[in-house]
Amino acid sequence: xxxxxxxxxxxxxxxxxxxxxxxxxxxxxxxxxxxxxxxxxxxxxxxxxxxxxxxxxxxxxxxxxxxxxxxxxxxxxxxxxxxxxxxxxxxxxxxxxxxxxxxxxxxxxxxxxxxxxxxxxxxxxxxxxxxxxxxxxxxxxxxxxxxxxxxxxxxxxxxxxxxxxxxxxxxxxxxxxxxxxxxxxxxxxxxxxxxxxxxxxxxxxxxxxxxxxxxxxxxxxxxxxxxxxxxxxxxxxxxxxxxxxxxxxxxxxxxxxxxxxxxxxxxxxxxxxxxxxxxxxxxxxxxxxxxxxxxxxxxxxxxxxxxxxxxxxxxxxxxxxxxxxxxxxxxxxxxxxxxxxxxxxxxxxxxxxxxxxxxxxxxxxxxxxxxxxxxxxxxxxxxxxxxxxxxxxxxxxxxxxxxxxxxxxxxxxxxxxxxxxxxxxxxxxxxx
Amino acid sequence: xxxxxxxxxxxxxxxxxxxxxxxxxxxxxxxxxxxxxxxxxxxxxxxxxxxxxxxxxxxxxxxxxxxxxxxxxxxxxxxxxxxxxxxxxxxxxxxxxxxxxxxxxxxxxxxxxxxxxxxxxxxxxxxxxxxxxxxxxxxxxxxxxxxxxxxxxxxxxxxxxxxxxxxxxxxxxxxxxxxxxxxxxxxxx
Numbered sequence: 079x080x081x082x083x084x085x086x087x088x089x090x091x092x093x094x095x096x097x098x099x100x101x102x103x104x105x106x107x108x109x110x111x112x113x114x115x116x117x118x119x120x121x122x123x124x125x126x127x128x129x130x131x132x133x134x135x136x137x138x139x140x141x142x143x144x145x146x147x148x149x150x151x152x153x154x155x156x157x158x159x160x161x162x163x164x165x166x167x168x169x170x171x172x173x174x175x176x177x178x179x180x181x182x183x184x185x186x187x188x189x190x191x192x193x194x195x196x197x198x199x200x201x202x203x204x205x206x207x208x209x210x211x212x213x214x215x216x217x218x219x220x221x222x223x224x225x226x227x228x229x230x231x232x233x234x235x236x237x238x239x240x241x242x243x244x245x246x247x248x249x250x251x252x253x254x255x256x257x258x259x260x261x262x263x264x265x266x267x268x269x270x271x272x273x274x275x276x277x278x279x280x281x282x283x284x285x286x287x288x289x290x291x292x293x294x295x296x297x298x299x300x301x302x303x304x305x306x307x308x309x310x311x312x313x314x315x316x317x318x319x320x321x322x323x324x325x326x327x328x329x330x331x332x333x334x335x336x337x338x339x340x341x342x343x344x345x346x347x348x349x350x351x352x353x354x355x356x357x358x359x360x361x362x363x364x365x366x367x368x369x370x371x372x373x374x375x376x377x378x379x380x381x382x383x384x385x386x387x388x389x390x391x392x393x394x395x396x397x398x399x400x401x402x403x404x405x406x407x408x409x410x411x412x413x414x415x416x417x418x419x420x421x422x423x424x425x426x427x428x429x430x431x432x433x434x435x436x437x438x439x440x441x442x443x444x445x446x447x448x449x450x451x452x453x454x455x456x457x458x459x460x461x462x463x464x465x466x467x468x469x470x471x472x473x474x475x476x477x478x479x480x481x482x483x484x485x486x487x488x489x490x491x492x493x494x495x496x497x498x499x500x501x502x503x504x505x506x507x508x509x510x
Numbered sequence: 511x512x513x514x515x516x517x518x519x520x521x522x523x524x525x526x527x528x529x530x531x532x533x534x535x536x537x538x539x540x541x542x543x544x545x546x547x548x549x550x551x552x553x554x555x556x557x558x559x560x561x562x563x564x565x566x567x568x569x570x571x572x573x574x575x576x577x578x579x580x581x582x583x584x585x586x587x588x589x590x591x592x593x594x595x596x597x598x599x600x601x602x603x604x605x606x607x608x609x610x611x612x613x614x615x616x617x618x619x620x621x622x623x624x625x626x627x628x629x630x631x632x633x634x635x636x637x638x639x640x641x642x643x644x645x646x647x648x649x650x651x652x653x654x655x656x657x658x659x660x661x662x663x664x665x666x667x668x669x670x671x672x673x674x675x676x677x678x679x680x681x682x683x684x685x686x687x688x689x690x691x692x693x694x695x696x697x698x699x
Contacts, residue, residue, distance in 0.1 A: 095680070115679070140683060162678075216680075423652065424615070466607070
């Protein structure tokens with residue numbers, strides 16, 4: 079077993095006493111929101127790992143999912159999805175984060191757990207319940223804000239995906255933009271592309287689907303059928319990361335070639351499934367997809383008569399090394415380091431690293447056919463770190479990367495936040 | 511549930527159901543179930559009683575069977591053991607992570623045999639068994655309840671639902687469904 083390069087930094091305390099499903103790191107502030115079966119959302123500090131406030135009273139059943147709206151000035155906006163079939167939107171002024179920073183640095187304020195009732199009560203009042211989005215027929219499983227923050231996607235056991243537009247009219251009005259019902263089973267996860275208005279979804283019908291707006295209509299542009307079990311979670315690659323080169327030679331040139339390649343296909347998508355696999359997907363660049371689709375159409379077709387459909391071709395880019403014995407519930411693709419983390423029912427955390435394979439090491443190079451232009455660069459994924467029993471005997475439901483914010487943090491350092499069945503949330507650091 | 515689906519099921523005599531005393535394991539090791547209401551007074555007298563509490567007694571297939579055999583069938587006034595919906599040879603316990611030597615995780619597999627191949631209550635029965643085991647067993651157990659192969663027309667669909675943690679969790683918050691499950695459990699001690 080790989081020697082673990084992942085070590086426990088802290089638990090978030092006090093934990094929920096019931097199952098926790100997901101922990102969403104805030105896009106800018108050092109806080110996270112943890113969804114619990116006790117119908118609450120707990121907001122913890124990543125500065126001192128303490129509970130800051132508990133959002134209660136909005137949902138009648140388990141809170142399954144939550145997402146912070148990006149690019150909001152002076153305020154934090156959280157969307158929550160519950161088994162009660164509703165989506166809640168909550169708001170709070172950001173003076174909150176600054177007050178918390180002060181408290182974290184104040185050594186005189188070293189309160190014993192549970193002794194902060196008075197402060198806690200004041201803070202709780204500051205979470206304003208903004209609106210309840212009613213539309214799904216059954217349990218809401220995932221919510222995701224588009225990169226601009228204008229659109230909110232939600233999905234449920236009712237097999238539908240709803241896209242809501244936040245009208246930002248100061249009156250908390252949301253408008254239903256689209257309802258997509260192509261999935262044949264529960265939609266377990268929705269996740270927006272990091273820069274484009276492209277939505278990925280996955281679920282109980284074992285498929286991954288991609289959606290875009292074309293002439294005012296949202297429609298499916300791709301359906302990936304390769305997993306052999308429920309697809310539990312999706313995450314997108316960032317746009318800033320580049321893998322290292324396996325043997326170091328020509329590293330700079332290879333990395334820039336790799337970045338060119340990715341610029342053509344765009345950020346990749348990672349998925350995890352009940353079938354115990356983690357897979358990476360890549361969109362074929364439009365041109366090569368069309369060339370592939372048209373039998374003898376190598377060259378010479380004027381671009382004006384090329385098919386203009388919005389359909390996209392997605393192919394499997396990598397099957398990550400087998401590492402889980404039971405269902406894999408979540409994957410997280412770091413947008414700072416490019417590392418992928420996966421967690422699941424077997425209680426393991428696995429971290430995978432991608433490296434560019436230097437083409438010169440290919441001994442069969444002489445036998446392969448000469449390729450026009452540049453050869454497509456290959457990468458390999460290896461296990462970078464393994465933690466068995468990361469939450470003791472409990473299943474791990476979610477993992478997310480966040481910026482490290484405690485005193486030990488070095489610049490741009492990341493932590494992994496994992497969320498488990500016993501209500502525990504743990505923060506891990508990587509030794510590079 | 512207006513209509514009884516299988517009006518004439520095969521019924522086993524309770525006295526013929528497998529019990530601990532008939533098995534080869536000696537009866538003295540057995541304290542009437544893993545969560546016996548009355549603790550053995552010897553545990554308190556023993557000087558190292560704290561260690562005893564930490565040492566969990568091994569759980570075997572018979573003990574799993576005893577936990578689920580008395581669950582009532584949702585449409586008959588009979589137990590799952592009497593109807594042979596659950597049976598001792600269809601219960602398996604194995605290490606969840608065989609390659610991790612010190613892992614305490616164990617998987618309990620229970621294969622269910624519906625009384626008729628198109629029984630629409632198979633999911634409810636499976637859910638009842640899963641809930642009973644999850645509520646009774648320590649959390650280091652992973653419960654895997656599935657329909658025995660070839661005994662149900664939509665076995666794969668039922669298995670997928672029973673294996674879906676999120677659906678099971680949501681079902682437990684569904685009042686109408688839990689009423690049925692609770693009624694099935696009334697006959698369990």
